[in-house]
Amino acid sequence: MLSVTGLGLKKSQRVLLDGLDWQLSSGQILAVVGPNGAGKSSLLKCLAGLWPSTSGTVSLADMEITSLSLTERAGQLAWLPQQSQVAFDFTVAQVVALGPQQAHIEVMQAAMRAFGVLEYADRSIAELSGGQQQRVHLARVFSQLNSSLAAVQCLLLDEPLNGLDIRWQQRCLAEAREWLAERPQRYVVMALHDLGLAASRCDQVLVLNEGMIEFMGAPEALSEELLEKVWQYPLTIQRGNADNNYRTLVYPK
């Protein structure tokens, strides 16, 4: 169980998160959605233990995140920042190798293949486009997950689909799902902007607004009224079964 109790966060007098309470069962993907500035990234950083919360706790399998040492945390939680920038002219293969432990070469190559960056392995990451760079960072995080030394339980992805075209968006979600299914006691939390993807590909949806929870539950329970209230924009939800694939679309009225 990944559980958040009374989580609050203040930075320079501004309330970023306010009294969050929720739980996520293992084997599930939680989509964190909300308007710009709702507190999605702040929540993910608190979950990763990078920002100490002002109040409340985050616990992973009954262990409080803040009680873990830095190395223990690095072994159990993997976090992909919203924007990854590499300071020097590293090659793609070198960036993928950056992590708490050096993953096995075959694991890294598999991750690079999964995100279609193996052919750029020896190129400087600075030469790639934004979306390609994001795929390199996804390969970096996933090769850490699959490293034999790591025992990552919780995968935190902050807007992982940024800059990805539709094919790689689907691939990223599929990879996360595959990792989740491999072993019990695993959790995925991702901040997303695409409400349709959040509703059709994730098990739980957390709607944040101004640092507070507006909704937490299965995507089927999302209502148009709620979305319109939170995003302050007229929105329509269309649900349907196409080829036995349950899909949800959210689009402007």
Add this chain to the structure above:
Amino acid sequence: MRILPWLFLLLLVALALSIGSAGLIGFDSQSAVLWQIRLPRVLMAVLVGAALASAGVMLQGLLRNPLAEPGLLGISAGAAAGAAFVVLPLRLWFPELDIVHWLLPLGAALGALVFASIILLLSERFGWQDNVAVILCGLALNALAMAVVGALLVLADPLATRELLFWNLGSLARASQADLLLLLAVLAPAVCLWWRLARQLDLLSLGNEAAESAGVDTQRVRRQLLISVSLVAGVAVALTGMIGFVGLVVPHMLRLWKGPAHTSLLALALPCGAGFLLLADTVARVAIAPAELPIGVITALVGAPFFLWLIGWRQRGLS
């Protein structure tokens, strides 16, 4: 491949030992010029070059900025100010005392440490995320330290002023055996520490938070590095004066050649920094023999245009 730079350095050492203002000499075991004048100086060039280049590698990695250098961050200037603070009053009050020569490295190391601590405190106070702010703060401290040195020079007696001015230009000429041992005693443990931190610097190039999420204790790394770099730079400055560009050009060159992974950069910076400074010092000794050029002049004359060329080449390569 790893051995090649060291072989090249050995060759340079042999070359530097055999030429000089006293002409070409062979390896004569009785030669006083060789063993008492050239050898200490050559070894000092090797140690200082290795120290400045490897300190530059670590500082650039820490600040994620290829422009960082002890000189730029005011650490070298802080060392100069610390040395001036110690030397000038003591020379004034105890003109005969030999101990001044020994207190100079201490004062310089203290000055460097104080300035590094100010940078550390300010950056922790204002949040480390903005490394440009750290570098600007270093520039400001640099100016402050130079002002302090300038003021002290005017106030001090002419003899001490001359001594300090000469020292400020940088020279490897006065290297003694004790100086060499002192620098080695500071540099060796620092390099061992840097070797252990090199991989963490690779992770730091992803940013502070990403590094932390990968288990890097960024605060500890930052403290250990700033303190060790300022000790090494402080002692190097104390013994040889301010020698610029080595800590900037050598790491940059190596990064373009071998990529930015810090373990290989550090391994290469030691022999290449040593070789670079040794070559510069040999030119300084030989170019207008029997007179000498200040070593800082050579490193800047070679370093600055080369640096500009590298930047141009790099820009072309990327576009």
